[in-house]
Amino acid sequence: MKYDVKDLELATEGKKRIEWADNDMPVLEEIRKRFEVEKPLKGKKMAACLHITTETANLARTLKAGGADLVLCASNPLSTQDDVAAALVKNYEIPVFAIKGEDHETYYNHIHACLKHDPVITMDDGADLVSVLHTEYSEKCQQIYASMEETTTGVIRLRAMNKDKALKLPVFAVNDAMTKHLFDNRYGTGQSTVDGIIRATDILLAGKTVVVSGYGWCGRGVATRMKGMGANVIITEVDPIRALEAAMDGYWVMPMEKAASMADLIVTLTGNIHVINEKHFKVMKDGAVVANSGHFNVEIDIPALEKLAVKVRKNIRNNIVDEYQLEDGRRIFLLGHGRLINLAAAEGHPASVMDMSFATQALVTEYALQRKLTPDVYEVPGEIEKYISTLKLKTMGITIDILTDEQANYLNSWEMGT
Numbered sequence: 398m399k400y401d402v403k404d405l406e407l408a409t410e411g412k413k414r415i416e417w418a419d420n421d422m423p424v425l426e427e428i429r430k431r432f433e434v435e436k437p438l439k440g441k442k443m444a445a446c447l448h449i450t451t452e453t454a455n456l457a458r459t460l461k462a463g464g465a466d467l468v469l470c471a472s473n474p475l476s477t478q479d480d481v482a483a484a485l486v487k488n489y490e491i492p493v494f495a496i497k498g499e500d501h502e503t504y505y506n507h508i509h510a511c512l513k514h515d516p517v518i519t520m521d522d523g524a525d526l527v528s529v530l531h532t533e534y535s536e537k538c539q540q541i542y543a544s545m546e547e548t549t550t551g552v553i554r555l556r557a558m559n560k561d562k563a564l565k566l567p568v569f570a571v572n573d574a575m576t577k578h579l580f581d582n583r584y585g586t587g588q589s590t591v592d593g594i595i596r597a598t599d600i601l602l603a604g605k606t607v608v609v610s611g612y613g614w615c616g617r618g619v620a621t622r623m624k625g626m627g628a629n630v631i632i633t634e635v636d637p638i639r640a641l642e643a644a645m646d647g648y649w650v651m652p653m654e655k656a657a658s659m660a661d662l663i664v665t666l667t668g669n670i671h672v673i674n675e676k677h678f679k680v681m682k683d684g685a686v687v688a689n690s691g692h693f694n695v696e697i698d699i700p701a702l703e704k705l706a707v708k709v710r711k712n713i714r715n716n717i718v719d720e721y722q723l724e725d726g727r728r729i730f731l732l733g734h735g736r737l738i739n740l741a742a743a744e745g746h747p748a749s750v751m752d753m754s755f756a757t758q759a760l761v762t763e764y765a766l767q768r769k770l771t772p773d774v775y776e777v778p779g780e781i782e783k784y785i786s787t788l789k790l791k792t793m794g795i796t797i798d799i800l801t802d803e804q805a806n807y808l809n810s811w812e813m814g815t
């Protein structure tokens with residue numbers, strides 16, 4: 398078996414952590430049990446470019462249980478958990494190409510290694526794998542049943558490809574499923590971003606002024622938790638509806654230039670480029686902390702910060718905090734080299750929330766293999782979402798009311814008024 402991980406000796410710890418996460422992934426477990434019997438993915442070559450975490454390991458186990466011939470690579474150079482990568486190879490016999498901190502060249506070599514596996518179905522988190530597939534292996538696109546996309550930024554890229562008529566394979570926008578973004582982006586990114594910032598800095602959030610840039614699913618989650626920890630939260634937005642929503646949720650809303658001058662901590666979650674740039678660094682207070690939890694590290698204009706700095710001290714804490722000193726002596730602390738901080742400094746989303754995201758991924762994989770689809774961006778079928786949410790409620794011991802026939806008829810009729 399070919400693979401490239403940091404150290405197979407780490408496998409024992411990785412296996413323990415994978416099993417711990419599995420305790421909180423009952424929906425995926427249910428699917429895995431069925432897959433073991435029915436083998437709906439039997440013999441299908443599959444490549445998945447995902448954050449290599451304990452939760453991803455349990456998804457990989459599920460796909461393998463379904464019969465998939467699966468290889469994995471990282472979807473971010475800093476998000477790999479090396480012990481998990483080792484355990485996947487050693488204990489679960491799933492080839493992994495991922496090492497935490499890998500350079501740009503290695504990151505792409507690993508994507509190539511996965512594509513050389515000759516997959517007929519792919520999974521992506523940010524669309525890097527699909528992008529390389531289109532540019533360097535375009536002849537293979539027609540053999541792909543479908544690709545599943547996990548995150549907002551990836552779906553945006555794929556929709557742009559589709560609009561340009563450049564998309565050569567069917568794609569499922571898994572991120573857009575309610576069973577994904579409503580819980581994973583909001584509660585998962587919300588909690589784990591705060592976790593990553595605290596692990597990196599040990600900062601006390603109570604009483605601090607925290608700027609959250611982007612009031613989308615992730616931003617809402619982070620803002621709520623920051624507020625709950627006692628921070629004064631400011632939101633920056635470019636969308637008037639989301640800005641209005643933030644204002645009515647009780648946050649200060651203002652442009653970044655003003656917010657940056659007040660911030661003790663700024664977190665970006667926009668999926669956009671250079672949301673914090675030179676003019677913002679110039680007005681920041683001494684000691685301001687800057688972090689990103691959006692998919693790519695372009696949200697913070699790091700080259701501009703490097704240009705402004707007269708002195709840079711790298712890795713001054715936990716290998717994850719860099720200090721940039723400006724000409725007038727002010728210091729700006731950049732976390733995680735601008736990479737998504739919940740994975741760079743913490744463990745990513747808790748397993749309970751990834752249970753639903755990855756149950757969605759597993760079931761969409763099965764669904765796609767049963768069909769011959771044409772290139773397009775597809776929504777996750779409603780019946781899959783209903784199945785997952787019903788099962789998740791059941792595992793949480795929650796029951797809900799059922800529509801009576803009278804209510805169902807009423808909701809489907811138009812005749813009855815006041």
Ligand SMILES: NC(=O)c1ccc[n+]([C@@H]2O[C@H](COP(=O)([O-])OP(=O)(O)OC[C@H]3O[C@@H](n4cnc5c(N)ncnc54)[C@H](O)[C@@H]3O)[C@@H](O)[C@H]2O)c1
Pocket residue numbers: 548549550551578581582586610611612613614615616633634635636639666667668669672690691692693737738739740745746
């Ligand atoms: N860290 C993680 O584990 C994790 C998990 C899920 C998603 N993500 C990533 O987080 C990012 C946000 O995802 P989302 O689901 O919240 O997306 P979203 O589309 O729901 O929200 C993004 C928000 O940012 C706003 N925005 C865009 N440009 C801006 C700017 N210049 N200034 C201020 N606001 C701006 C948009 O108007 C929008 O409201 C994406 O890159 C996504 O891929 C990260």
